[in-house]
Amino acid sequence: MRAVTYDAYAGDNSRLRFGEVAEPKVGPGQVLIEVRAAGVNPVDWKIMAGGLDGMMDTMFPVIPGWDVAGVVRALGADAPEFAVGDEVMAYARKDVVHAGTFAQYVAVAAPSVARRPDTLGWAEAGGLPLAGLTALRCLGRLGVGDGDTLLVHGASGGTGGFAVQIGRARGARVIGTASERNHDYLRDLGAEPVVYGDGLAGRVRDLAPDGVTAVADFVGGQLQVTLKVLARGGRHVSVADNTVQEHGGHWIWVRPDGARLSELGALAERGLLKVEVAETFALDEVGAAFDASRHGHTRGKLVILP
Structure with a gap:
């Protein structure tokens, strides 16, 4: 072959x-x-x-x-x-x-x-499969659902885009970081976009003055921003920075799982995941x-x- x-x-x-x-x-x-x-x-x-x-x-x-x-x-x-x-x-x-x-x-x-x-x-x-399952596992570990405000670092990438859609399907409000050229794309997915880079924590706080209840980091190097915008009792995960574990977060490494992949397929069939x-x-x-x-x-x- x-x-x-x-x-x-x-x-x-x-x-x-x-x-x-x-x-x-x-x-x-x-x-x-x-x-x-x-x-x-x-x-x-x-x-x-x-x-x-x-x-x-x-x-x-x-x-x-x-x-x-x-x-x-x-x-x-x-x-x-x-x-x-x-x-x-x-x-x-x-x-x-x-x-x-x-x-x-x-x-x-x-x-x-x-x-x-x-x-x-x-x-x-x-x-x-890999990106979708990673997003699903991250949001599952965070327990994202109705009433949550979820911040997604790297929201326009493959995994981040899935996290936005899964978060919205679970009833969460989603704020996503991306370059300005991808903001319309994030809006189409149901997220409120913010530009990454210097001043990010302030821009997130402008949208969520009381802080966000959950953060999913798909790019790394975002721990200080995460800690600044996380509400008391909030949860956070990262796939790119294992030091989050030293600050109450979880480092995620996704497993092959046909049953969970079928869950993503079901979301796609319902028009909730593209x-x-x-x-x-x-x-x-x-x-x-x-x-x-x-x-x-x-x-x-x-x-x-x-």
Whole structure:
């Protein structure tokens, strides 16, 4: 099958290769997915740079990619949840970094897989799993609901945009930070936008004089602002700054979870969650997709279409 690989850690794209590799074996409890779309996430190129070497084992050559949407083509032993031909999506992270989703096929544990909702096209479904599950887990840990005022740092990014929509679906008022060019986009999602940067805490306080009750940080470096705007008894989480744990917050690392992914699919079917696809790339353009992700100013999701 065709796939993108790298055979050693690198902080740039110099080790990326596009070519033929062996098709994955389909173990017990797994499904073989023919990849129709695979979302690009910052963790993909950070792993390639060795950023998670202290946390996860790596077996080279590595096929990068943790997001997938596609069609079930084969079943391993005892995988009754799905049938050949099912259209599915998954956050396909495994215990060892090796066989990812930037390929024609990927084998994924059945409990990590959910059915693709009809309301999401392939690119949209491929961009949802990791970022969507991260947002869902963050807001779940915060217990966001009616009566909350939620501040989202990095609200126009892939994960932040999902957090805005999930927060609104749960009845919260949402304030989102973004560059001014993305403010209309945030308004369309249901957020009240504020410009990030110097003076952010004051701008948030202008909108919420009594403080916000919950904060979700998807960019890092925002702890001091968070502590300045958080109301007494407020809750906060971050996916990018583990020092929040020293200040009563939670550092979030999302798990593959097909059942929770199905919750996101249900929101999409109800018209409460949309996936903004910023740009798509062919399988042999993964390097360009990584460059776009590294640039860090993408609104929505970058997606590989094999």
